[in-house]
Amino acid sequence: MQGIIEQFAQSIRSAAEDAAPLCIRAGGSKDFYGGALAGAPLDVSAYAGVIEYEPGELILSARAGTPLAEVESLLAAHGQMLAFEPPHFGTHATLGGCVAAGLSGPRRPCAGAVRDFMLGVRMLDGRGRELRFGGRVMKNVAGYDVSRLMAGAMGTLGVLLDITLKVLPLPERELTLSYEMPESEAIAAMNHWAGRPLPISASSFHDGMLALRLSGAESALAAARARLGGEEMKNGDAFWRALREHEAQFFGTDAPLWRIAMKSSAPPLVLPGAQWLEWGGALRWYAGAADAQQVRGQAAAAGGHATLFRCSEKPVEVFQPLAPALLQVHRRLKRAFDPAGIFNRGRLYAEF
Amino acid sequence: MRVRFHDIFALIELSVVPMPKTELIHRLRRALPGTSVLCEQAELAPYECDGLSAYRSLPLAVVLPENETEVCAVLAICAELGVPVVARGAGTGLSGGALPVADGVLLSLAKMKHIVELDPLARTARVQPGARNLAISEAAAPHGLYYAPDPSSQIACTIGGNVAENSGGVHCLKYGLTVHNVLKLRVADVSGEIFEIGGDALDAPGYDLLALLNGSEGMLGVVTEVTVKLLPKPERAQVVLAAFDDVARAGEAVGAIIAAGIVPAGLEMMDRLAIEATEAFVRAGYPLDAEAILLCEVDGGNEEVSQAVMQVRKIFHDYQALTVRTARDEAERQLLWAGRKAAFPAVGRLAPDYYCMDGTIPRRQLPRVLARIAELSRHYGLRVANVFHAGDGNLHPLILYDANRLGELGAAEAFGADILAACLEAGGTITGEHGVGMEKLDSMCSQFAAPELETFHAIKQAFDPRGLLNPGKAVPTLARCAEFGAMHVHRGREKFPGLPRF
Numbered sequence: 001m002q003g004i005i006e007q008f009a010q011s012i013r014s015a016a017e018d019a020a021p022l023c024i025r026a027g028g029s030k031d032f033y034g035g036a037l038a039g040a041p042l043d044v045s046a047y048a049g050v051i052e053y054e055p056g057e058l059i060l061s062a063r064a065g066t067p068l069a070e071v072e073s074l075l076a077a078h079g080q081m082l083a084f085e086p087p088h089f090g091t092h093a094t095l096g097g098c099v100a101a102g103l104s105g106p107r108r109p110c111a112g113a114v115r116d117f118m119l120g121v122r123m124l125d126g127r128g129r130e131l132r133f134g135g136r137v138m139k140n141v142a143g144y145d146v147s148r149l150m151a152g153a154m155g156t157l158g159v160l161l162d163i164t165l166k167v168l169p170l171p172e173r174e175l176t177l178s179y180e181m182p183e184s185e186a187i188a189a190m191n192h193w194a195g196r197p198l199p200i201s202a203s204s205f206h207d208g209m210l211a212l213r214l215s216g217a218e219s220a221l222a223a224a225r226a227r228l229g230g231e232e233m234k235n236g237d238a239f240w241r242a243l244r245e246h247e248a249q250f251f252g253t254d255a256p257l258w259r260i261a262m263k264s265s266a267p268p269l270v271l272p273g274a275q276w277l278e279w280g281g282a283l284r285w286y287a288g289a290a291d292a293q294q295v296r297g298q299a300a301a302a303g304g305h306a307t308l309f310r311c312s313e314k315p316v317e318v319f320q321p322l323a324p325a326l327l328q329v330h331r332r333l334k335r336a337f338d339p340a341g342i343f344n345r346g347r348l349y350a351e352f
Numbered sequence: 353m354r355v356r357f358h359d360i361f362a363l364i365e366l367s368v369v370p371m372p373k374t375e376l377i378h379r380l381r382r383a384l385p386g387t388s389v390l391c392e393q394a395e396l397a398p399y400e401c402d403g404l405s406a407y408r409s410l411p412l413a414v415v416l417p418e419n420e421t422e423v424c425a426v427l428a429i430c431a432e433l434g435v436p437v438v439a440r441g442a443g444t445g446l447s448g449g450a451l452p453v454a455d456g457v458l459l460s461l462a463k464m465k466h467i468v469e470l471d472p473l474a475r476t477a478r479v480q481p482g483a484r485n486l487a488i489s490e491a492a493a494p495h496g497l498y499y500a501p502d503p504s505s506q507i508a509c510t511i512g513g514n515v516a517e518n519s520g521g522v523h524c525l526k527y528g529l530t531v532h533n534v535l536k537l538r539v540a541d542v543s544g545e546i547f548e549i550g551g552d553a554l555d556a557p558g559y560d561l562l563a564l565l566n567g568s569e570g571m572l573g574v575v576t577e578v579t580v581k582l583l584p585k586p587e588r589a590q591v592v593l594a595a596f597d598d599v600a601r602a603g604e605a606v607g608a609i610i611a612a613g614i615v616p617a618g619l620e621m622m623d624r625l626a627i628e629a630t631e632a633f634v635r636a637g638y639p640l641d642a643e644a645i646l647l648c649e650v651d652g653g654n655e656e657v658s659q660a661v662m663q664v665r666k667i668f669h670d671y672q673a674l675t676v677r678t679a680r681d682e683a684e685r686q687l688l689w690a691g692r693k694a695a696f697p698a699v700g701r702l703a704p705d706y707y708c709m710d711g712t713i714p715r716r717q718l719p720r721v722l723a724r725i726a727e728l729s730r731h732y733g734l735r736v737a738n739v740f741h742a743g744d745g746n747l748h749p750l751i752l753y754d755a756n757r758l759g760e761l762g763a764a765e766a767f768g769a770d771i772l773a774a775c776l777e778a779g780g781t782i783t784g785e786h787g788v789g790m791e792k793l794d795s796m797c798s799q800f801a802a803p804e805l806e807t808f809h810a811i812k813q814a815f816d817p818r819g820l821l822n823p824g825k826a827v828p829t830l831a832r833c834a835e836f837g838a839m840h841v842h843r844g845r846e847k848f849p850g851l852p853r854f
Contacts, residue, residue, distance in 0.1 A: 056607040057714055057745075079613055108554065115560050116532050129803040137712040138744035139529065139784035141518050141567045142792070142799050143827065144811050148531070148563030152555070169613035191473045195497060197587045199653065219655030261553035265474040282554050303552025320557040325547040329814055330558055336810035348558065 001063070004047050008159055009128035011042055016126055016340040024155040024344055026065050027092025030101045032310055034154050034318050035346040044096060044159065051162060052136070055080060059119065059136055060167050064096025064160040071095055075167055083111035083168040087244050096160045102152025105244040106202035106213070109194070109264070109279040111168070115151035120164035123150065125157075126338030136164050149333075155344040156352065157337040171215035174201065176236030177228055179210045183268045183277070186210040190280040191265045198224050204243055205277040206250065213240060243278060250276050253287040256311040258295050260284045262304030269298050285309075292316040317350060327351065373412050376433055376457070380415055383425040388463075390414040399458050402443040402450040403505075406707075406761060407790050411438070411452035418463045420538070420546065420576040427574065428544035430457055436823045437542075439570045441482060441513030444505040446708055447789030449516065449569045449825055456823075459574065461512050467491045468577065475582040476535060476552070481512025481575045485519075488580065497582040500527035503785070504693050512575050518567030520785040522618040522692070525743035526651075527583065529785070531566035536579035539565065539572075542816045546576065564811065569787050570822040572815040586651035589617060590661050591685045594668040595642035595675045599623060600719035602644040605671035606742045607715060609648065612667060614660055618649040619743030620692050623722070626699060626737040626750070633698035636691025637684075639675050646742065647692055649685075692739075696750065699737045703752035706737075707764045711775030712746045712784035724774045725749055732767045734760070746784035747775070769795060788826045796826075797833035805830060 015022045021039025031037060048065035055078045062071055068088055075081050085105030086098045104113040120134030134140055134147035150160060181189070186205040193200060193212070201215035212228065213236060214221050225232075233239060242248040251257065255273060264282035269275065273288015282304075286295065292308065292315075299306040305320035322330060327349070334341065334352045341352055373391075380389045390396060391413045400408045412435070417423045430437050436456030443450055452458045464480035467488065471477070472495035477488055485506040489498040502521035503509055509519070515537065520529045527533070536550035549561040556562070565572055596602040602621055609616060622630065624643050631638045638645055646668070650660040661678055668676045679685035691698075700706055713721050722738065729736045735752040749771055753764040772782040772795045782788070782795040796805070808827040812819065828836075 054714070054716070056611040057716065058610060059714075102555075102560075112528065112532060113555060115563055116528065125803070125807065127803075131804050131807060132801075133804065135779070135781050136714055137746075137780050137784070138525065139520055139712050139741075139746050140781040141785055141787050142781050142783050142796060143788070143804070143808050145518070145531065145563045145567055146807065146811075149560055151560060151563075153559055157559075169615065172613070188473075191475075195472065195475050195495070195582075195584050197496075197584045197653065199656070216652070217656045217659050219659055220653040223653050223655050261551075261555050263474055263552035265471070279554060305551065305553065305557045307557070322558050323547065325541070325545060326549070326558065326561075329547075329561065332814035333559060333811065336807065336814055 009124055012124055012128040015342045019340045021345040022342050024159055026094040026097055029090035029093040030097050033101055038345050058167050061162055061164040062095050063162055066095045068093040068095055068098050079170050080167045081170050084108055084114050084117055085244055095163055099151050099160060099163055100155040106240050106278055109282055110201050115148045117166045118147045118151050119166055121147040121150055121160055122162035123158040123160050126340055126342055154348040156348050172217050173221055174213055174215045175221055176233040177212045177230035178233045179230045180208055181210055187281045194280045202240055203280050255287045255289060257309045258286040259307040259309040260286055260299045262299055262302035266302035296320055376435055377413055379429045384422050388416045399452060402445045404446050404448040404791055407448040407451050409452050409454050411456055411458040414458045414460055416460045416463050423574055423576050424540050424544035426459060427540050431543040436820050438822050439574045441510030442508045444509045445517060447787040447791040449787050449789035451790050476579055477582055478579045479511055480577060482510050485509050485511055485514055492582045496585050498585050499580055500533055500583050501530050511578050515566055515575050515578060516570045517787045522620060526615050526617045533581045534562060534578060535581055537565055537575050538577035540574045540576050542820050569826040571812055571826055588654050588657045589649055589651035590657050591647055591649045591679050591688050592661060592664050593677045593688055594646045594673040595639040596644045596673055599644045599722055601671050602646050603718040605668055608667045609664060612663060616648050616743055617651040620647045621740040621742040623738040626695055626739050629698040629702050629737060630691045630695050634691045634694045636687050638691055642674055647688060695739045699750045704754045707751040707768055709749045709768050709771050710783045710786040711772050711780055713775050713778045713780035715745045717778035721774055721778050725771055728767055728770050732763050734764060734767055790825060793828040794836045796828050797836045802830055
């Protein structure tokens, strides 16, 4: 594997010399996400394989090109999971892409996001230097927390090599409850219940139906079920998978799909088109024709931001523009890691 | 690359024109009420150190702003005059992170202690940086909510300090560190301009700057407001105590609990000396015939807790615990925790001084590292009590010494550095939750190679190009590491593996 790393480093060094952009890529399952791909491909899929997995330590280290499905099935075989439920968006998703995209699934508000489970990385920076941050322990405050910074950076800061994540036990059992109610009541209910000691692990509202997933010990679910009422959904697992992987019909839309992250308790967004809420109201998917300014304005007013998640054409910035002071910090950080500006140019912001 | 960094530092030094102290004080007094600017020797003395009293230094002045505008004014003045600024909360930190710099201003955020807004429905609290950790949970309690990270100093420590250190606590295996529980920060940059990172949503666009700011030890900005997540108080919590006649077996029992799929809310270990000291101090009812005790707390719904307690008890018995006891009631549960939470002061009664280490190791390495610590204890002739966040591998050896005895402080520091080296050799880190501060700069040279340290310096520069915020802390210069190089142990590979070292 050291040979592959040396090849990557060589490609990086010669690209840096020519200031020629590189497009870091493996399975290509997240090609649709973020700004358009640019530059010569740097295929990292060959750098694959689980390095260390210690169920008793709740830690897994794997190479960035390892298929996400392989990681998840290994964990499942030991009764564990990636608790942030990353969406795959295709069979070729890799662990590196999962971290770079920084996307988390329905369990996120209860368990945490990708970044919350990042413990360490080994990476190559824009000079082709090998760097290690964090480690294989749960707590580590030596130096700035660069490994978490890599989650969601869209590969703009370096080539991820080895990734160490905290993993968690699979819940003993899960069940899904459903209720019929209007959106504003559902938002109030999801927030109310999230403030009670209940084993809720996911929530969703779409088309007049609120769904809650409960996870935990059999006894805990029985007690919560009695308190929460509702109808038990028969195919709960399939329902949450369709939401996590955007396989539900709602996501197959031709209209631009927006991802709006915002304050969970904020009232319904008034936008022409359809919406699907999850994360207790803190994430609202919007499929419709409203212009970017309108969508972003409403998101900002609700303490959040809007991403143009899927769209055949991307006439505007994909991610919510940053305040000038923040953009300045971003530019400087980018320069710190990638002085020649070669990695995934324009994938996060057009400025770099 | 080293040469380049030296050049940068040379430039920084050239760009800073030294200002007479009187000019600085005059400017600060014009910007802040007179009582908020301290500069007499006697007024400065209380600020000469933080919780690590082995390092002391007096600043030029201490300022106590009452609001964000005043914080920004102080920073703007200092930036203009090229004066370094060290931010400080309650000063409970254990690594010298809030140690003043002699030619700088100490910026105390103690007066900014208000809880600005509490939103029970969205489960968030917006608080000023000087708010005490426990005060947030107290304010949230009427709504059945609390703020999860609970460092042992939570009665006194402030949320701003918690952000700076990315503080944990006994419950962080299940509920995370500060970085997992902060949603938004308002930050004053080095020139006194405000920027906001994070938001009221669960993520924010662009780089995850919250991840950088949490644990940045006051090097990147001064936090003026923090929005934290609040969690519902669990319906029930129960603690099980188990005593073992063998430390290694206690360690194995910890692994077995995790492997059984239980994520305890807290899982703590204490060794014989720590047990004896604590029992003499608190009378928590710990068994005195044990080499190690474990405290395992499980929380959640009533039924879930009952089930988990049964599982934990069985595992303890399977690993031949001498005694296994479940707290009979809430009072006994509190008492069992009181012992653990008082472990530091209890050990402190055994000797005039103690030095607390904070290395973190993969849990399975515990027997090996504890054996090494015992060996070092004999070598240095200094006693050590071990308190351990066993669930997440965070070890707190407390080295006992007497600073009034010639050479003992030096020996304690050398002992500590050797413990950290052992943690690194075991695949761990030099600090799990107390931070690097002044104290562990040399050990940073062992944990990180030059390109990594350069990256840290470059991150610092992205926020603070002139290096005025808490200078000299957290990340050592490459020159310092070069001097330290003779002792350099990098990732378990000693330069001179043949040399005996203790």
